[in-house]
Each structure stands twice: as C-alpha cells, then as structure tokens.
Amino acid sequence: MEYNQKQLQIISVAERLFAAKGFSATSIRDISQEADINVSMVSYYFGSKDKLIEALFEVRAREFGARLDELLRDLGLSPMQRVNLMVDGMINRIFEKQCFHNVVLREQLSPDRRTPIISELLTELKLKNLRAMESIIHEGQKLGIFRSEVDVPMLSTTLYGTVNQLLSTKSYYCTVYGIQDLSEEEQEAHMIAKLKSHFKKIFQEMIKPELNDSITS
Amino acid sequence: MEYNQKQLQIISVAERLFAAKGFSATSIRDISQEADINVSMVSYYFGSKDKLIEALFEVRAREFGARLDELLRDLGLSPMQRVNLMVDGMINRIFEKQCFHNVVLREQLSPDRRTPIISELLTELKLKNLRAMESIIHEGQKLGIFRSEVDVPMLSTTLYGTVNQLLSTKSYYCTVYGIQDLSEEEQEAHMIAKLKSHFKKIFQEMIKPELNDSITS
Amino acid sequence: MEYNQKQLQIISVAERLFAAKGFSATSIRDISQEADINVSMVSYYFGSKDKLIEALFEVRAREFGARLDELLRDLGLSPMQRVNLMVDGMINRIFEKQCFHNVVLREQLSPDRRTPIISELLTELKLKNLRAMESIIHEGQKLGIFRSEVDVPMLSTTLYGTVNQLLSTKSYYCTVYGIQDLSEEEQEAHMIAKLKSHFKKIFQEMIKPELNDSITS
Amino acid sequence: MEYNQKQLQIISVAERLFAAKGFSATSIRDISQEADINVSMVSYYFGSKDKLIEALFEVRAREFGARLDELLRDLGLSPMQRVNLMVDGMINRIFEKQCFHNVVLREQLSPDRRTPIISELLTELKLKNLRAMESIIHEGQKLGIFRSEVDVPMLSTTLYGTVNQLLSTKSYYCTVYGIQDLSEEEQEAHMIAKLKSHFKKIFQEMIKPELNDSITS
DNA sequence: AATGAATGAGGTTTCATTCAT
DNA sequence: AATGAATGAAACCTCATTCAT
Numbered sequence: 001m002e003y004n005q006k007q008l009q010i011i012s013v014a015e016r017l018f019a020a021k022g023f024s025a026t027s028i029r030d031i032s033q034e035a036d037i038n039v040s041m042v043s044y045y046f047g048s049k050d051k052l053i054e055a056l057f058e059v060r061a062r063e064f065g066a067r068l069d070e071l072l073r074d075l076g077l078s079p080m081q082r083v084n085l086m087v088d089g090m091i092n093r094i095f096e097k098q099c100f101h102n103v104v105l106r107e108q109l110s111p112d113r114r115t116p117i118i119s120e121l122l123t124e125l126k127l128k129n130l131r132a133m134e135s136i137i138h139e140g141q142k143l144g145i146f147r148s149e150v151d152v153p154m155l156s157t158t159l160y161g162t163v164n165q166l167l168s169t170k171s172y173y174c175t176v177y178g179i180q181d182l183s184e185e186e187q188e189a190h191m192i193a194k195l196k197s198h199f200k201k202i203f204q205e206m207i208k209p210e211l212n213d214s215i216t217s
Numbered sequence: 218m219e220y221n222q223k224q225l226q227i228i229s230v231a232e233r234l235f236a237a238k239g240f241s242a243t244s245i246r247d248i249s250q251e252a253d254i255n256v257s258m259v260s261y262y263f264g265s266k267d268k269l270i271e272a273l274f275e276v277r278a279r280e281f282g283a284r285l286d287e288l289l290r291d292l293g294l295s296p297m298q299r300v301n302l303m304v305d306g307m308i309n310r311i312f313e314k315q316c317f318h319n320v321v322l323r324e325q326l327s328p329d330r331r332t333p334i335i336s337e338l339l340t341e342l343k344l345k346n347l348r349a350m351e352s353i354i355h356e357g358q359k360l361g362i363f364r365s366e367v368d369v370p371m372l373s374t375t376l377y378g379t380v381n382q383l384l385s386t387k388s389y390y391c392t393v394y395g396i397q398d399l400s401e402e403e404q405e406a407h408m409i410a411k412l413k414s415h416f417k418k419i420f421q422e423m424i425k426p427e428l429n430d431s432i433t434s
Numbered sequence: 435m436e437y438n439q440k441q442l443q444i445i446s447v448a449e450r451l452f453a454a455k456g457f458s459a460t461s462i463r464d465i466s467q468e469a470d471i472n473v474s475m476v477s478y479y480f481g482s483k484d485k486l487i488e489a490l491f492e493v494r495a496r497e498f499g500a501r502l503d504e505l506l507r508d509l510g511l512s513p514m515q516r517v518n519l520m521v522d523g524m525i526n527r528i529f530e531k532q533c534f535h536n537v538v539l540r541e542q543l544s545p546d547r548r549t550p551i552i553s554e555l556l557t558e559l560k561l562k563n564l565r566a567m568e569s570i571i572h573e574g575q576k577l578g579i580f581r582s583e584v585d586v587p588m589l590s591t592t593l594y595g596t597v598n599q600l601l602s603t604k605s606y607y608c609t610v611y612g613i614q615d616l617s618e619e620e621q622e623a624h625m626i627a628k629l630k631s632h633f634k635k636i637f638q639e640m641i642k643p644e645l646n647d648s649i650t651s
Numbered sequence: 652m653e654y655n656q657k658q659l660q661i662i663s664v665a666e667r668l669f670a671a672k673g674f675s676a677t678s679i680r681d682i683s684q685e686a687d688i689n690v691s692m693v694s695y696y697f698g699s700k701d702k703l704i705e706a707l708f709e710v711r712a713r714e715f716g717a718r719l720d721e722l723l724r725d726l727g728l729s730p731m732q733r734v735n736l737m738v739d740g741m742i743n744r745i746f747e748k749q750c751f752h753n754v755v756l757r758e759q760l761s762p763d764r765r766t767p768i769i770s771e772l773l774t775e776l777k778l779k780n781l782r783a784m785e786s787i788i789h790e791g792q793k794l795g796i797f798r799s800e801v802d803v804p805m806l807s808t809t810l811y812g813t814v815n816q817l818l819s820t821k822s823y824y825c826t827v828y829g830i831q832d833l834s835e836e837e838q839e840a841h842m843i844a845k846l847k848s849h850f851k852k853i854f855q856e857m858i859k860p861e862l863n864d865s866i867t868s
Numbered sequence: 869a870a871t872g873a874a875t876g877a878g879g880t881t882t883c884a885t886t887c888a889t
Numbered sequence: 890a891a892t893g894a895a896t897g898a899a900a901c902c903t904c905a906t907t908c909a910t
Contacts (some may be wrong), residue, residue: 006873021327024241026899038875106326109319110238110384118890123389130393153393154379154415161382162375168325169374172340176347176370198371205422245884253891258883455761458675472896477881527881536760542819544672544752557823564827587827588849591820592813594806599812602759606774610781610804632805639856679905689871694906875907882900889892 001058007045010035011056017103023053023114054117057107060100061121065128067093072132079140083207086136087159087199090129094163095192105164130156137207146207155206159199166191218275224262227252228273237317240270271334274324278315278338282345283311289349291343296357300424303353304376305414307346311380312409322381347373354424372423376416380383383408435492438492441479444469445490453536457487457548491541494534495555499562503529506566514575517621517641520570520594524563527610528597565588571641580641589640593633600625619640652709658696661686662707670753674704674765677813705768708758711751712772716779718744723783730791734858737787738850741780745814746843756815779809788858797858806857810850817842 003011013035017026028049032039046052061174071089094101104122111119140146166173170187174180179190220228230252234243245266263269288306289405305365313319321339350369357363383390387404391397396407437445447469451460460484466473480486505523528535538556546553559640567590574580600607604621613624654662664686668677677726679700683690697703722740745752763770784807791797817824821838825831830841 019326021330022239022241022323024239025327025330027899029899040875040877040902040904044874047902049901102326105385106239106323109236109323110242111388113238113242119388123392126386126389127393151411151415153390154411157382157386157390158375158379158415158419161378161380162371163378165374165378165381168322169343171328171336171368172343173374175340176344194368194371198368198375202375202419202423205417244882246882257885257887257892258896261891266884453760455764456673456675456757458673459761459764461878463878473894474881474883474898478895481881483880512716539819540673540757540760543670543757544676545822547672547676553822557826560820560823561827585845585849587824588845591816591824592809592849592853595812595814595816596809597812598816599808602756603777603808605762605770606777607804607808609774610778628802628805632802632809636809636853636857640853678903680903691873691908695870700905752874790910871910873908873910875905877891877904877906879903883898884896885898886896887894889894 001055003055003059006037006041007055008059010037010042010045011052011059014052015056015060015099015103018056018106019099022106023049023103028176050114053103053107054115055204056100056103057118060097064093064125068128068132070124072135079136079143079145080204082136083140083203084200086133086175087203088196090159091163091192091195091199094160094167095188098167101164101167105168140207145209147209150207155203158202162199163195166195218272220272220276223254223258225276227254227259227262227269228276231269232273232277232316232320235270235273235323236316239323240266240320244261267331269318270324271332273317273320274335274338277314278340278342281310281342285342285345285349289352296353296360296362297421300357300420301417303350304420305413307376308380308409308412308416311377311384312405315384318381318384322385357424362426364426367424372420375419379416380412383412435489436488437493438488440471440475441489444476444479445472445486445493448486449490449494449533449537451541452487452490453533456540457483457537468623484548487537487541488549489519490534490537491552491555494531495559498527498559502559502562502566506569509519513570513579514638516570517574517637518634520567521637522630524593525597525626525629525633527621528594528601532601535598535601539602574641579643581643586642596633597629600629652706654706654710656773657688657692658706661688661693661696662710665703665830666707666711666750666754669704669707669757672752673757674700674754675799680737683749693715704754705766707751707754708769708772709749712776713868715744715776719779723786725842730787730794730796731785731855734854735851738854739847741810742814742843742846742850745811745818746839749818752815754817756819791858795803796860798860806854809853813850814846 010031011089014026014031017034020026023032028042029039031042031052035041042049042052046055071086075084107114107118108122130153134152135151137146137150141148141150170191171180173191174182174187177190177194179187182190225416227248231243231248234247234251234340237243238247245259246256248269249258259269263272272358288303293304316340324331325339347370350373354363354367354369358365387408388397390408391399391404394407396404399407439445448460448465451464451468454460462476463473465486469475476483476486478513480489502558505520511519518555541548541552542556568586571580571584571586575584597602604625605614607625608616608621611624611628613621616624661682665677665682668681668685671677672681679693680690682703683692693700693703697706721750722737728736758765758769759773781804785803788797788801788803792799821842822831824842825833825838828845829843830838857859
C-alpha cells in the first residue's frame with residue numbers, strides 16, 4: 001500500500017493525537033481539525049477510523065523494519081562495540097519516535113481488540129528485532145567473548161520495557177532526579193544518557209563471561 | 218472516602234473492563250450490564266465516569282500502600298535476602314493485580330488528561346515504593362555488602378518496566394519461548410519464574426561490590 | 435413482545451412514512467419529527483431502524499391474524515354467502531389498512547433484504563389466509579355447490595393482486611372512470627364497490643359447477 | 652432524448668439494482684461499481700440520480716410502446732384468438748422484463764414523490780395498453796361473440812395486478828405449489844403456464860355472452 | 869469528453885447524564 | 890435510596906454532487 005502526501009499528513013496527525021489521548025478518545029473530528037481537512041476525508045482516504053490506525057502501523061512498521069536492516073550491516077566492529085551500538089540505537093530510535101511508541105504501548109494493552117493486523121505487524125517487528133540482537137550476541141559467543149548462556153529475549157524485553165516505563169513516567173523521573181526545572185530537551189537528554197549508561201552496564205554484566213564459564217572454556 | 222459494597226463491585230467491574238478495552242472504549246452501559254445494575258447508578262454513586270476511575274485509583278492506591286508498609290517490616294533478614302524478597306514481592310503483586318496494573322499503564326500514557334488526582338496518587342505510590350527499596354539498599358551499603366553507587370530509581374524502573382512489558386506482550390513471549398500450548402496458568406508461572414530469576418541476577422550484578430569498590434574502601 | 439403507547443405511536447408514524455416514501459427514503463429524523471420525539475428515541479425503543487420495521491410487521495401481523503380467526507367463525511351461512519363475505523372482508527381490510535399494505539408491497543419487492551423475519555411473518559399470514567379461503571371452498575365442494583376443481587391460491591392471488599394494483603394506481607383508475615373530481619372518500623367508495631362486484635362475479639364464475647361437472651355428479 | 656451506449660449500460664445496471672434494492676437504497680456508488688465506471692459519471696451523463704431513473708423510464712416506456720403497436724396489427728384472427736394472444740403477450744412481456752416491472756411497482760407506490768414525469772409516462776403507457784385491449788374487445792362485441800357489458804379496465808387491472816403479485820411473492824407461490832426444489836427456470840415456466848391458463852379461463856368467463864345476453868340478442 | 873479528488877450535508881447510532889418518581 | 894425513562898450532543902460513516910483538470 002502506498003500513501004500519498006495528504007494521507008501521510010493525516011497519519012502523522014492521527015499518530016500524535018492517538019499518542020496523546022488514545023485511539024477511542026480521539027475523534028475523527030479532532031484529527032480533521034488538526035490536519036485542517038474535512039471530516040469525511042478520513043473515511044474517504046482510509047475507509048474508516050480502524051483502517052486509519054492500521055495504516056499508521058503499516059507505514060511505521062515498514063520504516064522500522066528498514067532501520068533494523070541497516071543495523072545488521074555495521075560489520076568490522078567488535079561484538080561488544082556492536083552491542084553498545086545496538087543499545088544506543090534502540091534507545092535513540094524510541095526517543096525519536098515517542099509518539100508512535102506511545103501508540104504501540106496503548107495497542108499492546110488491548111491485543112486484537114480492533115484488528116489482528118496490528119498485533120501481527122508488531123509481533124513481526126519484535127521478532128525481527130530479536131533476531132538482530134541474537135545474531136550479534138551469537139557472534140560474541142562464538143568468539144568466546146560472551147558467556148554461553150544469555151537470555152536474549154529477556155534482555156531485549158528489559159531494555160524496551162524500561163525505556164517505555166521511563167517515557168510513561170517522565171514527570172516522576174524528573175522529580176526523582178530533581179530536574180523538573182530543566183527544559184524539555186535537557187530532560188530528555190538526561191534520560192537518554194542515563195538509560196544508555198544504565199543499559200550498557202546491565203548488558204555488560206549479563207553477557208560477560210562468568211567465572212565458571214571462562215574456566216571451563 | 219468510604220465505598221459501600223455496591224460501589225466496590227462497580228469499581229471491580231470497571232477495573233476489569235478498563236483493563237480490557239481502555240477507559241474511553243468502555244461505556245457506562247458496558248459496566249452497568251456486567252455489574253447487573255442500572256445505567257444511572259454510576260452517575261448516582263460516583264458522580265460521573267471520570268470520578269469512577271478516580272475512585273478506582275483511590276481504592277487500589279490505598280491497598281497497595283498498605284502492602285508496602287508490610288514489606289518494610291521484614292527485619293531479621295540479610296540485606297540480600299530482603300532484596301530478593303522485595304523483587305519477588307513486586308513481581309507477585311503485579312501479577313496478582315494485572316487488571317489494575319493494566320489500567321495504570323493506560324493512564325500513565327495520557328498523564329493529567331482527565332484529572333491530576335490520578336497522577337498524584339500514582340506518583341505518591343511510586344515514591345513510597347522507591348523509598349522502601351532505597352531503605353533496603355542503604356542498609357546493605359552501610360554494612361558494606363552492596364556497592365556504594367547504586368541507581369535505585371533506575372533499578373526500580375527497570376523492574377517495573379520489564380514486568381509491564383512482559384505482561385503487555387504475553388503472546389509474543391509465549392511464542393519466543395515456545396509455550397503457546399501451555400495453559401494460561403502454566404504460562405504465567407513460566408513468566409513469573411523467568412522474571413524472578415532474571416531480576417535476582419540483575420540486582421545481584423548491579424548491587425554487589427565492584428572490584429574497585431571493595432579495594433578502595 | 436409488548437409495546438407501550440409511545441412505541442405504538444412511533445410505529446404508527448413510521449408506518450405512514452414508510453408507506454409514503456419507502457423504508458430507505460424515510461429517515462429516523464423524519465419519523466422523530468412527525469412523532470414529536472427525540473431522534474434517539476427510535477434506537478432507544480427499538481434498537482435500530484431495522485428493528486423498528488420488524489416491530490411494525492410484528493404488531494400488524496398479530497392484528498391481521500386475529501381478524502382472520504374471526505372470519506372462520508361465521509357459520510350458519512351458505513358457502514356462497516361465506517365466499518361473498520370473505521371477498522368483502524378482504525377488500526375492506528386492505529382499504530382500511532392501506533398504509534400497512536403499501537409497506538407490505540414494498541417489502542415484498544425486496545425479499546429478505548433486511549431481515550428474514552418480515553418474510554416469514556408475511557408468508558405465515560398469507561398461508562393462514564389461504565387456509566381460511568380453502569376451508570370455505572372445500573365446504574361448498576363437499577355440498578356439491580362448487581365445482582370440484584378450484585385453484586384457490588390463484589384466486590386468492592388474483593384478488594390480492596388486483597386490490598393492490600388498484601390502490602397503487604389510484605389516480606389512473608380515477609382518470610379511466612372519470613371520477614377525478616370526486617372527493618377522496620367518494621373515490622375510494624367507488625373503488626371498493628367496483629372491486630366487490632367485480633370479484634363476486636369472478637369468484638362466482640370460477641367456482642360454480644361447470645356443465646360437465648354437474649352432469650357427471 | 653437519445654442515449655449513447657455507455658448511458659444505456661448505466662441505465663441497465665441501475666435498473667437491476669433499483670429492482671433489487673429500491674431507488675433510495677441504491678447508491679450511485681453501487682451503480683458505478685457494478686457498471687465499472689467512475690462515480691461522477693452518473694451526474695455527468697444524467698445530471699442527477701433522479702434524472703437517471705427518469706431516463707430509465709423514458710427508455711423503457713418507448714420500448715413498451717413500440718411493442719404495443721405491434722400487438723394491434725395481428726389481424727385476420729378471431730376476437731377470442733386475439734384476446735388469448737393478448738393475454739399471453741402481456742404475461743410474457745412482464746416476465747421478460749421483470750426488473751423493470753419491479754421498478755415500476757416500486758415507483759407506483761410513491762406517486763409523484765420524485766417527479767411527475769414518471770407518473771405521466773406510466774399513465775400514458777397504461778392508457779395505451781387499455782385502448783388496445785378495448786379495441787379487441789369491442790370488435791368481439793360488434794360481432795356479438797362477447798357480452799355487451801365488459802369492464803375492460805378492471806380486467807386489465809386484474810391481469811396486471813395478479814402477475815405482479817405473483818412475481819412479488821414468488822417463494823410463497825413455490826411453497827404453495829410444492830415446487831421449491833425446481834430450478835429458477837422451471838419455476839418461472841410453471842408460473843407462466845399457470846397464469847396463462849388461469850387468465851384465459853377468467854377472460855373467457857367474463858366476456859362470453861351471458862345467458863340473458865344471448866337470449867335477448 | 870471524462871475523471872477522480874474533495875466536499876458538506878445528513879444518515880444512524882451510542883454516549884454520559886439528568887429528571888421525575 | 891434507587892430507578893428507568895428520556896435527552897441532546899456527538900460519534901462514525903455514507904451520500905450525491907461539484908470542481909479542477
């Protein structure tokens with residue numbers, strides 16, 4: 001499915017509103033008002049409100065898929081460098097597309113309520129992501145740099161879950177770290193830096209060879 | 218605010234439906250039908266739909282607060298035992314009250330949209346939780362068993378975020394670990410066990426004294 | 435299903451408008467305006483527009499059914515008298531309930547388009563009607579007053595079809611018989627009288643013993 | 652008015668859909684989809700949806716008019732033969748153009764609702780038909796073969812009404828005569844045969860000289 | 869001559885809430 | 890204290906039509 005400029009604009013507005021208020025709480029009127037189009041255009045272009053959110057996921061899923069493919073091309077780096085790059089990349093990606101991520105979180109909470117298509121797209125994307133992560137880890141394991149037992153799915157889930165949680169509780173985070181008075185950008189920079197260092201540490205600790213490991217090998 | 222039996226029943230039904238479909242997608246008619254009451258009862262008992270969800274958070278927040286107080290009373294155990302107990306307790310708690318947690322996640326995604334009360338209650342709860350965790354960690358630090366630099370808020374966020382992420386993507390999890398054909402209960406048991414061992418490992422790695430740490434001190 | 439006063443009033447207004455404009459061309463707004471009720475009342479009372487027309491058929495079918503039962507009780511009359519009475523009764527009935535009959539005709543033209551319920555009710559009613567007519571004819575046949583071969587379904591269809599056709603082309607009828615300038619009531623009286631005498635003649639001719647018939651018997 | 656090939660095709664599709672669903676329930680989108688043309692073509696070619704149905708009636712009325720003229724040319728036959736031919740012809744004609752007849756019936760039910768043009772065309776057609784029938788009957792009367800008092804308009808109405816009624820209640824007819832399991836074609840053949848024999852009988856009985864009639868003459 | 873994008877009015881239905889009892 | 894009938898606003902969507910090309 002190809003979408004024209006106007007459709008992409010509507011999708012973009014819808015994404016923002018769905019992120020802010022949720023799908024059900026966002027009316028087609030809201031969208032059409034913000035996008036400065038006629039109310040009937042959403043149905044005209046997408047068929048229905050449900051189809052609109054499907055289109056949103058379709059478009060974004062394709063974009064993310066493309067970015068993932070790039071990630072796997074970064075060869076010539078050490079496995080640990082690649083792990084760090086991957087962690088940084090995932091965190092950056094989520095922060096860059098906060099709106100869409102918010103919508104994803106919402107849709108995950110009521111799986112298959114509207115349409116199985118969204119669930120399928122998301123599962124596919126998550127699996128693709130997992131495979132990418134696994135291939136990097138396996139490389140390190142083959143070289144004996146990483147421990148043999150690494151629970152990649154759990155690590156991946158931990159990373160995603162934490163970033164999401166942080167984004168969902170931004171103001172709580174700022175309170176805890178006393179940065180309420182910084183600008184939005186500075187707050188985000190703080191979160192990103194914190195997340196990156198936190199997860200590099202976690203990953204390092206969780207994949208570096210265990211003592212037993214190194215002895216037996 | 219005290220709520221009578223009927224009000225609590227309504228709250229309970231609402232919680233389940235809000236968890237399943239979201240606040241906006243759940244109509245008062247849905248609730249009154251499931252709770253076998255008259256449509257006007259929600260407005261009658263709570264004033265409005267918005268007030269109903271506020272009441273839900275009020276009631277549950279009080280319950281959770283009470284449980285947290287208990288946690289801090291488990292003295293006579295080693296700090297590491299208490300950490301493990303705390304991790305287990307948090308995971309258990311979330312799984313026991315999945316519905317409410319689902320609703321919390323949804324509301325966190327649109328902060329202050331409906332009412333600041335919910336955000337305040339949640340922030341308060343999270344802070345209380347954080348203080349409990351910090352007190353346990355600090356105890357271990359005073360005894361020199363834990364490293365001096367532990368980012369408790371990030372650890373807490375990591376734990377919560379991961380559990381939430383796992384619960385939100387249950388079917389993906391089951392696919393990845395090949396347990397789609399197990400019963401619901403067995404799947405949950407699998408998740409709980411996995412989470413507990415995963416986080417005990419993470420916490421251990423992140424709070425145990427670093428080599429430098431122990432040397433310099 | 436029992437319908438209250440307000441529902442019956444809505445049904446009555448709907449019947450009139452459906453007769454005049456057809457189901458699809460009649461909006462719920464039209465109905466609510468004429469019935470002086472809120473637009474949402476139709477959905478409130480009947481569930482939907484489709485259910486409304488179902489209710490209309492349900493109510494009227496019950497009424498007609500009751501009237502048919504009465505017809506069969508007119509004993510103590512000669513078969514030919516009963517035939518004449520039946521013809522008169524059917525013609526009167528249709529003219530009295532022209533609106534409903536108009537709606538019936540419309541629905542017959544698109545069978546099962548909306549719901550099978552209407553078709554079923556109508557078929558049931560028509561069969562009931564046919565059985566009544568047959569019982570009267572059979573009585574005359576047993577007494578040797580009527581010919582042995584009478585195609586009752588065709589006679590019944592002929593009667594109904596003709597009355598319907600006449601009602602549908604009222605103005606053409608008036609033109610042909612030159613009674614355009616009479617009042618509505620006089621025109622109808624003319625039609626009724628004409629129909630009654632026409633069909634008494636037809637029925638007589640079609641059920642009286644044939645020459646062969648009487649000889650052989 | 653002359654219509655080109657494309658217009659005639661649109662008219663034909665519209666006729667079929669109007670017959671199946673009714674004018675109001677048929678959208679221009681339905682038509683354009685079935686006819687494989689652009690939605691705007693209807694407005695473009697006919698001006699509006701209303702004008703489209705007018706065109707339909709115009710075209711078909713002209714066709715029927717032409718066929719009627721032929722009927723009157725069948726000379727050299729006995730009056731009774733010509734009556735029988737006429738009855739057969741009318742029944743055949745309706746069955747051949749069921750779709751259009753269905754639309755006619757629908758429009759008759761809401762006279763002058765949309766435009767007087769349709770009513771006028773239909774009245775004209777019916778009158779033309781009546782004159783043809785009358786001329787045949789009068790011929791028989793002049794020859795003393797038919798009774799002097801024949802109510803031609805009523806006979807004509809009876810014929811049309813019955814055929815229409817039968818077509819409108821096809822499935823009921825099949826139930827009554829136990830031919831539900833025959834093919835569509837066989838069912839129609841059954842109906843046509845039945846109608847023809849039925850009406851030849853009726854016409855014969857209603858126009859043959861009465862006893863008084865023949866005696867006095 | 870013909871198209872397809874776009875429109876605004878109006879369709880039905882659902883919603884949270886209120887009112888009279 | 891509790892009900893259920895009733896309401897008006899607003900939801901999503903479809904409609905016939907127009908406009909720029």
